[in-house]
Every structure is written in structure tokens, then in C-alpha cells.
Amino acid sequence: MSKMTYREAVRAALRKALHDDPRVFLMGEDVGRYGGAFAVSLGLLGEFGPERIRDTPLSESTFVGAGIGAALGGMRPIVEIMTINFSLLALDQILNNAAALRHMSGGQLRVPMVVRVATGGGRQLAAQHSHSLEGWYAHIPGIKVLTPATVADAYGMLLAALGEPDPVFLFEHATLYSLEGDLAEEAGPCDISRGEVRRPGRDLTLITYGGSLGKALLAAEQLAAAGLEAEVIDLRTLRPLDAQTIVQSVRKTHRAVVIDEAWRTGSFAAEVSAQIMENAFDDLDAPVARVCSEEVPMPYAKHLEDAALPQVDEIVAAARELVPRHG
Amino acid sequence: MSVTTMPERPPVTPEHAVFLLREMLRIRRFEEKAAEMYSLGKIHGFLHLYIGEEATGVGSMQAFTPDDAIVATYREHGHALARGMPARVLMAEMYGKVTGCSHGHGGSMHFFDTNRRFYGGYAIVGGGLPIAIGLALADQMQNRQAITACYFGDGAVAEGEFHESLNLAALWKLPVVFLCENNLYAMGTALERHQAQTDISRKAAVYGLSASAVDGMDVLAVEAATREAAASVRGGKGPYLLELRTYRFRAHSMADPDLYRTKEEIAEWKKRDPIVLFQNRLRESGMLTDEIVARIEAEVGDEIGQAVQFAEESPREPVEDLLKEVGGQNRS
Numbered sequence: 001m002s003k004m005t006y007r008e009a010v011r012a013a014l015r016k017a018l019h020d021d022p023r024v025f026l027m028g029e030d031v032g033r034y035g036g037a038f039a040v041s042l043g044l045l046g047e048f049g050p051e052r053i054r055d056t057p058l059s060e061s062t063f064v065g066a067g068i069g070a071a072l073g074g075m076r077p078i079v080e081i082m083t084i085n086f087s088l089l090a091l092d093q094i095l096n097n098a099a100a101l102r103h104m105s106g107g108q109l110r111v112p113m114v115v116r117v118a119t120g121g122g123r124q125l126a127a128q129h130s131h132s133l134e135g136w137y138a139h140i141p142g143i144k145v146l147t148p149a150t151v152a153d154a155y156g157m158l159l160a161a162l163g164e165p166d167p168v169f170l171f172e173h174a175t176l177y178s179l180e181g182d183l184a185e186e187a188g189p190c191d192i193s194r195g196e197v198r199r200p201g202r203d204l205t206l207i208t209y210g211g212s213l214g215k216a217l218l219a220a221e222q223l224a225a226a227g228l229e230a231e232v233i234d235l236r237t238l239r240p241l242d243a244q245t246i247v248q249s250v251r252k253t254h255r256a257v258v259i260d261e262a263w264r265t266g267s268f269a270a271e272v273s274a275q276i277m278e279n280a281f282d283d284l285d286a287p288v289a290r291v292c293s294e295e296v297p298m299p300y301a302k303h304l305e306d307a308a309l310p311q312v313d314e315i316v317a318a319a320r321e322l323v324p325r326h327g
Numbered sequence: 328m329s330v331t332t333m334p335e336r337p338p339v340t341p342e343h344a345v346f347l348l349r350e351m352l353r354i355r356r357f358e359e360k361a362a363e364m365y366s367l368g369k370i371h372g373f374l375h376l377y378i379g380e381e382a383t384g385v386g387s388m389q390a391f392t393p394d395d396a397i398v399a400t401y402r403e404h405g406h407a408l409a410r411g412m413p414a415r416v417l418m419a420e421m422y423g424k425v426t427g428c429s430h431g432h433g434g435s436m437h438f439f440d441t442n443r444r445f446y447g448g449y450a451i452v453g454g455g456l457p458i459a460i461g462l463a464l465a466d467q468m469q470n471r472q473a474i475t476a477c478y479f480g481d482g483a484v485a486e487g488e489f490h491e492s493l494n495l496a497a498l499w500k501l502p503v504v505f506l507c508e509n510n511l512y513a514m515g516t517a518l519e520r521h522q523a524q525t526d527i528s529r530k531a532a533v534y535g536l537s538a539s540a541v542d543g544m545d546v547l548a549v550e551a552a553t554r555e556a557a558a559s560v561r562g563g564k565g566p567y568l569l570e571l572r573t574y575r576f577r578a579h580s581m582a583d584p585d586l587y588r589t590k591e592e593i594a595e596w597k598k599r600d601p602i603v604l605f606q607n608r609l610r611e612s613g614m615l616t617d618e619i620v621a622r623i624e625a626e627v628g629d630e631i632g633q634a635v636q637f638a639e640e641s642p643r644e645p646v647e648d649l650l651k652e653v654g655g656q657n658r659s
């Protein structure tokens with residue numbers, strides 16, 4: 001077991017992948033000399049050289065497309081997109097090529113590309129650097145969408161992604177990079193097909209992923225102090241979604257709150273809520289509740305940003321509302 | 328920029344000349360048949376014909392080896408045929424049959440054949456250029472000698488990906504030959520109505536690529552110019568952009584009433600029909616006789632007749648397999 005930050009865990013996985021497989025290379029804006037906008041790849045240039053730690057121009061569409069082409073050509077590219085808002089410039093390549101090529105070619109082409117994207121708000125970066133759009137990506141058949149929320153997952157999910165034959169997107173919540181946690185010495189690729197119960201409970205289920213996991217766990221502690229045992233589920237993988245873990249929990253607790261940093265309308269929380277309705281309707285004792293971001297472009301001022309993002313007290317309030325005697 | 332018009336007619340053996348003619352005729356007759364089958368309701372969706380542009384695809388394809396990679400657009404029947412894909416798998420694809428080159432998942436705009444390193448028809452204008460960049464990067468990083476041929480139209484020049492890709496190719500000295508098939512129109516928008524600078528090879532030159540332009544109606548000139556471009560790329564001089572100046576005789580697609588250009592303009596260009604031009608030239612030099620032409624036509628006719636029969640008789644993919652090739656599913 002060793003203690004490290006989420007950032008160090010991603011870096012350790014990158015280092016291991018680069019070391020183990022000569023086909024792996026990292027490409028993106030400022031991943032080399034600068035060391036990565038979030039310092040994830042700091043030091044890797046010196047270790048692996050500019051061919052494999054490849055700085056690109058500000059051409060999101062073309063370097064993501066180049067990742068696709070390189071994957072077709074036998075490489076294992078890891079493409080870093082600095083921030084999810086910038087990934088929109090590459091959305092064409094992602095949707096129309098990466099996700100479509102295998103099926104559109106009758107199964108001839110496979111695109112084993114990994115794309116890492118920083119996502120989320122909470123750092124006072126305002127309306128062009130702070131959104132949580134991973135739910136949009138989870139809408140796309142043909143790709144996997146992973147949202148590592150822990151140090152162990154930051155490491156294990158990246159390695160697992162590199163073992164996949166099709167495109168995998170990892171959305172790393174930017175507030176998590178400095179999170180500390182444990183990584184087992186023998187850690188390797190982890191299971192990316194399942195959600196995880198991060199805290200067991202019997203009274204209600206808090207369902208979340210990525211940057212909101214910490215808030216959900218804090219809310220569960222506060223609820224426990226008030227006598228409510230909340231089960232906390234970390235979805236981990238948004239596509240393909242492990243609905244079974246959600247449904248199993250709701251069958252037990254009969255109540256659910258979904259916490260998602262995206263805007264409420266059309267959010268991934270809506271998808272989770274629909275899954276519960278479709279698969280566990282008769283088990284519900286209350287309507288599924290959602291705690292999402294306010295429907296506003298993310299504001300800069302701290303008090304406004306805080307008001308826009310899901311907060312622990314809102315999760316607690318939503319949970320208490322679901323349980324009559326605590327309402 | 329240097330416009331490479333052949334100062335002298337490049338020498339050509341009779342065998343090769345007849346081969347080039349046959350390749351152009353295969354495309355012409357294949358597409359005439361496709362248009363007919365479209366009218367008969369056998370082929371659906373969009374159908375973009377290449378008729379009039381055959382010399383660009385056939386001439387240029389001669390410069391690429393089986394190890395090289397090809398990236399094309401939605402107007403790619405000619406490239407696929409010139410690359411050696413059998414007419415029958417293309418026809419079957421347009422019929423939506425499982426024997427089609429993409430199992431009927433792609434249709435006319437999305438032909439693929441990994442065995443021939445034909446990386447496909449891309450229907451998002453400009454969207455194939457970054458793919459070509461990546462294929463070339465993979466070849467470069469793995470020390471392979473292969474180069475990538477990337478075809479696109481004049482319309483793609485207005486897309487950001489054209490500029491990003493040219494820059495990246497030059498910056499990383501990637502082995503790509505960009506082949507811009509300038510047919511003077513992007514759907515109904517004429518080149519001078521969508522480009523402030525209409526000289527496309529000049530744009531490439533400012534990004535640091537070698538660049539030239541050639542008469543795309545002259546198959547031998549196209550072949551010679553592409554060989555030169557490919558040799559330059561193979562020689563390690565970085566990417567090259569070749570502008571192939573051509574014209575499409577048919578409407579943009581079967582859905583296009585062709586209201587944006589005059590009959591006179593089309594008639595004027597048809598005088599430079601690449602197949603007629605080449606036939607006349609070969610006859611003048613004594614390489615072609617009526618018998619040879621008749622023989623080629625008969626053979627091509629047979630191939631296309633068989634392609635239609637194959638497409639007609641082929642099975643459709645079972646609906647149970649609809650999701651089979653969707654990526655990103657959990658493997659059990």
C-alpha cells in the first residue's frame with residue numbers, strides 16, 4: 001500500500017503503460033514540456049522523450065482524429081484533452097469517427113484509443129472551463145465512458161482502458177487531482193464493468209460518480225448522525241451502465257437520490273432515475289430525487305458557483321425529504 | 328506554387344495505357360449502373376457520382392503501393408475500384424447486403440477494406456484528414472515505409488480540419504500525400520464563392536508543404552504528378568499537397584437538381600471528358616483499336632453485370648446482428 005494523490009496515480013498508470021507497451025504514447029496540448037495543464041504528465045517527457053510524450057498544437061479536432069488514425073494504424077494512443085469544454089471542438093471526430101467506425105465498416109475497423117479529459121467545476125473558472133458534460137458522451141454508443149473517483153480507480157481504470165479494443169473516455173474531475181488515497185502495491189487494471197458500493201446502508205441510496213462522490217459520502221456521514229443509514233453507490237462507468245448494482249441497492253433501501261454535477265435537464269441523473277423507474281418501480285417508497293447543478297452557465301464568483309453546484313447540505317436535505325419521519 | 332502540366336507527354340507502355348483506360352471505364356460503367364439501380368429503387372440514401380473525375384482517382388492511385396493507406400470521402404466509388412476492391416462488394420454494399428464491403432452498414436458513402444488499407448469513405452467534409460494524419464503518424468512511429476494518401480474535395484479546404492491537418496503534417500513531417508480533387512464546386516457553391524484565395528496549392532505552401540497542381544482530366548499527367556508527390560514524401564521531404572483540377576459531370580448527388588451552373592459550362596467541360604481524351608490520344612499514337620475498346624467494354628460490362636447479380640442474390644444481415652459490431656460493450 002502506498003499513499004499518493006489522484007494526479008500521481010494517473011501519472012503512475014501512464015508511466016507503467018508507456019513502459020510496458022511500446023505502442024502506447026501520450027498526445028495533447030502541453031503534455032510534454034509544460035508537464036500537463038494539471039501536472040499529470042510532469043516528468044514523463046524526460047523519461048520517454050518527445051515522440052511518446054507528444055505536444056500538439058491547439059487543434060483538438062485534428063489531434064483526436066490523429067489518435068483515431070494512429071489507433072487504426074496499430075498504436076495505442078492516449079489523448080489528453082485539457083478541459084471538457086474544449087473537447088467540444090473534437091466532438092465530430094469522437095461521434096462521427098471514433099464511435100462509428102467499427103460498426104460503419106462492418107466490424108473491420110477497431111479504434112483502441114484512450115482519451116483523458118478533465119471535467120467539472122468548483123475552481124472558480126467560470127462558464128468556459130467548468131462544466132460536466134460527460135453525460136453527453138455517455139449518450140454515444142460505440143465508446144466507453146469512465147469516471148474514476150478514487151486514487152485506486154484513477155490508476156486501475158486507465159490501465160483497464162488501455163486493454164479495451166474500442167475507444168474509452170476517462171473523465172477526471174479536476175478537483176480530484178490533489179485527493180490523497182491508497183494504492184495497493186500489486187494494483188493493476190481494475191474491473192470497469194461494475195459500479196461500487198462505497199458505503200453500505202439500509203435506509204436510502206445515494207447514487208453518484210466522479211467529483212460528487214466525496215460530497216455524497218460526507219452527506220451520508222451527516223445523515224448517519226441523524227440516524228439515517230445511506231448506501232452510497234459510485235457508478236464508476238457511465239457507459240455501459242451497471243444498472244444491476246443500482247437496482248439491487250434500491251430494492252433494499254426503497255429510496256434513491258441521484259447526485260450529478262451536470263445540469264438537471266437531460267442529465268445522466270435522469271438516465272439513472274429512468275433505470276430505477278424501469279427496473280425497480282414497485283420497490284420504490286418515494287419518487288427518485290435528483291441533486292444537480294443549477295441551470296446556469298457556471299458563474300465565477302465563489303458564492304454563486306457554490307450556489308450553482310450540488311452541495312452536501314442539499315444532498316442531506318433531499319435525502320431527509322424522502323424519509324417521512326425525517327422530513 | 329508550381330503548376331505541373333506535363334511539358335511532354337509522359338511515356339507510357341501500351342499495356343499500362345490500356346490498363347488505365349480500363350480502370351476509368353470500370354468506374355464510369357459502374358456508376359452509370361449504380362445510377363440506374365438508384366432510379367429503380369434498388370439503391371437508396373445518398374449517391375454521389377464521380378463521373379467526369381475518373382482520371383484523378385485512377386491516375387493518382389497508381390502511385391501508391393499495397394502497403395500505403397488510403398483515406399477517401401463519400402464520393403469514393405472510383406477510389407475503391409481503383410484500389411482494387413471488387414465491384415461486387417461495392418454494389419452489394421449499396422444494396423445494403425451483408426456481403427457488402429461494410430456489411431451494408433455504410434452504403435455508398437462508407438466503403439471500407441482493411442485488407443487493402445482502404446480506410447474508408449468519410450461523409451463529414453474534412454473529417455478524413457485527421458484520420459490520415461494518425462495513420463501516417465502510426466507508420467512513422469513504427470518505422471514503416473508506408474505513406475498515406477488522403478483524398479478530399481475543394482469544399483473541405485474551408486474546414487478547420489484542413490488547416491489543422493496541413494499544419495500538423497508539416498510540423499511532424501508526416502508521410503501524407505494530400506490529394507485535393509478540385510471540381511470547382513462544394514455542392515452548389517462555386518470555389519470562388521467559398522474561398523477568398525482560390526489557389527489551393529498556395530494555401531498548402533504557406534503551411535510548409537510541397538505543393539503543386541495538375542490537370543485532373545489528363546490521366547497520365549495525374550499519374551506522373553502523383554508519382555512525383557509520392558516520391559517526394561517517400562524521400563522524407565515531408566507531406567505534399569497535390570491539387571487535381573477536375574469537374575463533375577453529374578449533379579452533386581442524385582437528389583441535386585443542378586440549378587447552380589449552366590448547361591454551357593457543363594458542356595464545355597464535357598469536351599474534356601478524361602476517358603474520351605485518353606482514348607483519342609491512344610488512338611492517335613496507335614495504341615488503341617476499336618477491337619481493344621470493344622473487348623474492354625465487354626469485360627467491364629461482364630464484371631458489372633456480375634456485380635449486380637451478386638448484389639441481388641446476396642442475403643441481408645440478420646436483424647439479430649444489429650448491435651453486434653457496436654464498440655464499447657461489456658465483453659462477457
Ligand SMILES: Cc1ncc(C[n+]2csc(CCOP(=O)(O)OP(=O)(O)O)c2C)c(N)n1
Nearest residue numbers: 402450451452480481482483510512513514
Ligand atoms: C461538415 C459537413 N458539412 C456539410 C456537409 C454537406 N455536404 C456534403 S458534400 C458537400 C460539398 C463538399 O464539396 P467538396 O469537398 O468540394 O467535395 P465534392 O462533393 O465536390 O466531391 C457538402 C456541403 C457535410 N457532409 N459535412
Ligand SMILES: [Mg+2]
Nearest residue numbers: 480481512513
Ligand atoms: Mg468539390
